[in-house]
Amino acid sequence: MSAPTTVAPQPSTTDASTSLTKPVNGKRADKVFKGIATVCGVLILVVLAAVAIFLLVRAWPLIGGNRKEVDATISSFTGGAATNFWAYVGPLVFGTVLVSALALIIAFFIAIGIALFISHYAPKRLAAVLSYVVDLLAAIPSVIYGLWGGIVLVPAIYPFWNWIAEHLGFIPLFAGPAANPPRTVATVAVVLAIMILPIITSISRDIFLQTPKLLQEAALGLGATKWEMIKLAVLPFGKSGIVSASMLGLGRALGETMAVLMILSPGMSYSFKLLQASQNQTIAANIAAQYPEANSLGVSVLIGTGLVLFVITFLVNFAARKITQKASVK
Amino acid sequence: MGQRIDVNHLNIYYGSFLAVEDVNLNIQANKVTAFIGPSGCGKSTVLRTLDRMHEITPGARVEGEVLLEGQNLYASDVDPVAVRRDVGMVFQRPNPFPTMSIRENVLAGARLNNRKISKSDADDLVEWALRGANLWNEVKDRLDNPGIGLSGGQQQRLCIARAVAVHPQVLLMDEPCSALDPISTLAVEDLINELKNDYTIVIVTHNMQQAARIADYTAFFNLKAVGQPGHLEYFADTTTMFNNPQNEEAERYVSGRFG
Amino acid sequence: MSDSRNDNSQQSSATPVIDFDKFKPTRSYTAARKRKDIAMHVLIVMAFVIACIPLISVLWTTLVNGIHRFNWDFLSHNMTNVIGGEATATNGYGGILHAIVGTLEITAGAMVISIPVGIMCSVFLTEYRQTGRLSRMIHLLVDVMSGIPSIVAGLFAFSMFAILAGPGTLNGFEGSVALSLLMIPTVVKTTEEMLMIVPNDLREASLALGVTKQRTITKVVLRTALPGIVSGSILAIARVIGETAPLLMTAGYIVSTNANLFSGQMTTLPVFVYQEYSKLRANCPVGSSASCVTTIPMERAWAAALMLILIVLVLNLIGRIIARVFAVKTK
Numbered sequence: 001m002s003a004p005t006t007v008a009p010q011p012s013t014t015d016a017s018t019s020l021t022k023p024v025n026g027k028r029a030d031k032v033f034k035g036i037a038t039v040c041g042v043l044i045l046v047v048l049a050a051v052a053i054f055l056l057v058r059a060w061p062l063i064g065g066n067r068k069e070v071d072a073t074i075s076s077f078t079g080g081a082a083t084n085f086w087a088y089v090g091p092l093v094f095g096t097v098l099v100s101a102l103a104l105i106i107a108f109f110i111a112i113g114i115a116l117f118i119s120h121y122a123p124k125r126l127a128a129v130l131s132y133v134v135d136l137l138a139a140i141p142s143v144i145y146g147l148w149g150g151i152v153l154v155p156a157i158y159p160f161w162n163w164i165a166e167h168l169g170f171i172p173l174f175a176g177p178a179a180n181p182p183r184t185v186a187t188v189a190v191v192l193a194i195m196i197l198p199i200i201t202s203i204s205r206d207i208f209l210q211t212p213k214l215l216q217e218a219a220l221g222l223g224a225t226k227w228e229m230i231k232l233a234v235l236p237f238g239k240s241g242i243v244s245a246s247m248l249g250l251g252r253a254l255g256e257t258m259a260v261l262m263i264l265s266p267g268m269s270y271s272f273k274l275l276q277a278s279q280n281q282t283i284a285a286n287i288a289a290q291y292p293e294a295n296s297l298g299v300s301v302l303i304g305t306g307l308v309l310f311v312i313t314f315l316v317n318f319a320a321r322k323i324t325q326k327a328s329v330k
Numbered sequence: 331m332g333q334r335i336d337v338n339h340l341n342i343y344y345g346s347f348l349a350v351e352d353v354n355l356n357i358q359a360n361k362v363t364a365f366i367g368p369s370g371c372g373k374s375t376v377l378r379t380l381d382r383m384h385e386i387t388p389g390a391r392v393e394g395e396v397l398l399e400g401q402n403l404y405a406s407d408v409d410p411v412a413v414r415r416d417v418g419m420v421f422q423r424p425n426p427f428p429t430m431s432i433r434e435n436v437l438a439g440a441r442l443n444n445r446k447i448s449k450s451d452a453d454d455l456v457e458w459a460l461r462g463a464n465l466w467n468e469v470k471d472r473l474d475n476p477g478i479g480l481s482g483g484q485q486q487r488l489c490i491a492r493a494v495a496v497h498p499q500v501l502l503m504d505e506p507c508s509a510l511d512p513i514s515t516l517a518v519e520d521l522i523n524e525l526k527n528d529y530t531i532v533i534v535t536h537n538m539q540q541a542a543r544i545a546d547y548t549a550f551f552n553l554k555a556v557g558q559p560g561h562l563e564y565f566a567d568t569t570t571m572f573n574n575p576q577n578e579e580a581e582r583y584v585s586g587r588f589g
Numbered sequence: 590m591s592d593s594r595n596d597n598s599q600q601s602s603a604t605p606v607i608d609f610d611k612f613k614p615t616r617s618y619t620a621a622r623k624r625k626d627i628a629m630h631v632l633i634v635m636a637f638v639i640a641c642i643p644l645i646s647v648l649w650t651t652l653v654n655g656i657h658r659f660n661w662d663f664l665s666h667n668m669t670n671v672i673g674g675e676a677t678a679t680n681g682y683g684g685i686l687h688a689i690v691g692t693l694e695i696t697a698g699a700m701v702i703s704i705p706v707g708i709m710c711s712v713f714l715t716e717y718r719q720t721g722r723l724s725r726m727i728h729l730l731v732d733v734m735s736g737i738p739s740i741v742a743g744l745f746a747f748s749m750f751a752i753l754a755g756p757g758t759l760n761g762f763e764g765s766v767a768l769s770l771l772m773i774p775t776v777v778k779t780t781e782e783m784l785m786i787v788p789n790d791l792r793e794a795s796l797a798l799g800v801t802k803q804r805t806i807t808k809v810v811l812r813t814a815l816p817g818i819v820s821g822s823i824l825a826i827a828r829v830i831g832e833t834a835p836l837l838m839t840a841g842y843i844v845s846t847n848a849n850l851f852s853g854q855m856t857t858l859p860v861f862v863y864q865e866y867s868k869l870r871a872n873c874p875v876g877s878s879a880s881c882v883t884t885i886p887m888e889r890a891w892a893a894a895l896m897l898i899l900i901v902l903v904l905n906l907i908g909r910i911i912a913r914v915f916a917v918k919t920k
Binding site for chain 1: 622623625626629630632633634635636637639640641643644646647650651705706709710712713714716717718723724726727729730731732733734735736737738739740741744745748749751752756770773777801802803804806807827828830831832833834837838859862863866887890891894897898901902905909
Binding site: 388414415429438478489492 | 790791809
């Protein structure tokens with residue numbers, strides 16, 4: 001830079017009385033940019049419509065095609081166990097919901113515990129590290145959970161399931177004998193629980209951290225213990241957040257493919273025997289498993305089951321959304 | 331040189347709500363005109379219609395006309411972007427662009443308007459604008475530091491330099507000192523006094539002493555009740571406004587017996 | 590404190606006499622409360638410890654099992670000329686070069702589609718149409734989209750290409766389309782969040798300088814939000830890079846390296862892991878050499894899983910560092 005001059009330079013003004021009606025440069029870019037943004041916004045609508053249309057078109061033979069051929073395809077899928085679409089998709093829906101609900105039950109309390117630990121118990125430094133660890137857990141691809149579940153967890157968890165079957169076997173849910181290797185709904189539910197843990201944890205943690213300081217101090221000021229304070233102030237405040245977090249976790253578990261595909265020994269029954277193999281199968285894993293060998297009509301059937309899965313996850317996510325909205329209105 | 335502004339029968343609406351009613355006002359070139367009045371009377375709203383900044387709020391619209399040196403800002407062939415290049419604005423809270431250095435902040439208007447400027451022209455413009463804003467001596471050695479690192483008062487003067495660098499005819503200031511400490515306020519007030527040689531200045535202020543100190547003319551806005559539209563109650567030169575107002579409401583307001 | 594013993598003679602007859610001793614907690618009750626507090630503390634800490642076990646186990650087993658075959662030969666070869674459990678000519682057992690190429694290309698394809706669309710969509714939502722029926726509708730559909738199971742995204746891309754490009758079409762780009770369906774909602778949401786926290790003052794400051802709306806958005810608003818957008822996009826990439834199911838049905842699976850995104854099947858790392866896992870063990874017929882390893886598929890699966898975890902973790906780390914280091918201080 002040159003040495004500063006003492007007299008300030010004057011910019012030469014081209015036109016002192018600028019005309020307001022002179023065309024502004026950049027006006028066209030303005031319009032084009034707005035156009036692109038609008039197109040991209042509307043594109044979301046188009047894409048979702050496209051998803052629905054393409055899936056429906058491809059699944060059409062199921063509805064408008066030859067009923068006999070469809071039923072024959074289904075019966076070849078199941079070895080004659082199911083002869084029409086609803087009989088086919090029924091056990092799959094059952095299996096999907098069973099595994100996901102179980103995963104949610106396992107994950108729920110642990111996730112709330114971790115969230116409380118991070119938000120109210122851990123020292124600040126540690127809490128930051130833990131938050132990171134939870135996010136890390138979410139980042140691990142599902143195929144790796146599948147690999148780990150199939151090779152490490154399955155043999156490791158057998159003694160535990162065996163113990164449960166022996167001691168709690170009188171409960172129909174845990175009716176023995178425990179399958180060995182335990183490629184069972186129970187094991188899959190554990191893996192899915194690990195996978196949805198971070199989702200529930202991170203959302204609940206954020207909600208817990210938002211609990212008004214005033215409420216917490218009011219509770220402590222009355223002489224409440226820390227746990228009583230959490231029960232009085234934090235949990236009621238975060239209730240709707242916890243519910244919607246669980247719903248989102250459930251949505252994730254419902255759609256999970258690889259971990260189920262790589263661990264579960266599938267079956268097609270309405271069975272609650274969690275510790276026995278070949279009882280249930282989920283929609284997503286079934287699609288991935290059947291897909292490579294399916295003919296054109298078979299693919300239509302699988303897409304039909306995919307649509308059912310889409311509707312279920314949509315309903316769950318929608319419920320989660322409604323609950324959060326209701327809470328934020330208040 | 332500054333330009334005069336004439337406001338004729340201006341109504342301002344937010345959606346269907348009439349916010350400000352029938353304003354008629356002549357703002358003299360190269361003078362400081364202050365807008366005062368109670369909260370919610372629409373003084374900031376009127377200010378923002380002078381460079382069409384109110385249009386950013388969805389649903390805001392005006393009736394009537396605002397003439398800048400005889401040209402209607404709201405004529406159908408006038409682009410709001412062109413208006414804002416002629417009428418600059420300084421805001422309540424200093425708002426330098428956080429991603430830019432001091433130098434880049436000053437050049438923002440010219441650069442973002444996509445004019446190609448040579449380095450020497452840019453250097454000249456930066457120095458001129460910063461000198462114009464009484465900031466040059468304080469920052470000349472650290473032009474490449476982020477603008478956000480300056481003190482509040484310096485940031486506000488940087489924002490003035492940034493507005494001045496576009497070379498407008500009019501400068502609108504929306505409570506430019508309300509976020510500043512007394513010493514910074516003094517610096518900005520001194521600056522306003524100098525700037526009126528080159529620009530027409532319109533300033534909204536909550537502080538009546540400030541209006542009395544710096545303004546040549548003062549407009550007093552008022553509203554009849556909450557939910558009613560604001561209106562221009564009384565307009566006079568500052569001496570009259572504060573010493574001998576010919577309006578009962580204005581007298582009560584400036585003497586502090588308001589409400 | 591025994592101020593509960595009131596002096597009755599001074600009481601006016603109207604005020605009831607309160608024996609505060611009645612409200613005093615009993616000693617055993619106080620102890621019970623304390624025990625419960627400690628018990629919950631222990632339970633909460635335990636919940637955390639329990640959650641740590643699988644994480645450590647996953648990372649540790651992947652590292653231990655994967656490191657065995659994780660070498661340059663593994664990274665620089667594909668699976669052509671790999672027969673059973675036999676060693677190849679280079680004394681290796683095949684590798685993941687083709688899967689790395691496939692993963693990078695398919696993910697890049699998904700990025701090219703979803704990042705511009707996602708960013709412009711959120712620009713539309715935050716800068717042009719903040720309220721109204723259209724924006725509410727788009728918000729709702731973005732939420733619906735983020736709930737689409739990944740296998741359904743795969744089915745969609747598969748059906749679309751089957752209808753538009755002929756049945757049985759499998760190529761890398763088809764996988765990119767499936768992944769972008771999963772990625773767009775993430776990008777839209779994070780970008781929108783970032784644009785919302787850009788102070789309105791900056792938009793006004795720029796517009797008041799007579800800058801057009803487009804330049805205000807690109808040079809001030811997007812520029813200020815840039816670190817957040819970049820970091821959000823990287824995290825979105827890290828999420829889809831590990832997707833397996835949709836790629837299984839769209840990109841297919843081959844053993845050789847295919848660098849053409851738009852034609853021919855492509856293998857990605859997660860699909861490779863799954864395929865090797867499904868093989869269980871390799872064939873070592875009688876009379877095969879001593880270097881024949883029957884467990885080689887699992888070893889390859891672990892090594893590829895290690896590679897995948899490394900990629901995901903590095904992406905996560907980069908995303909976080911960008912968010913932290915380049916964060917624009919607005920106040």
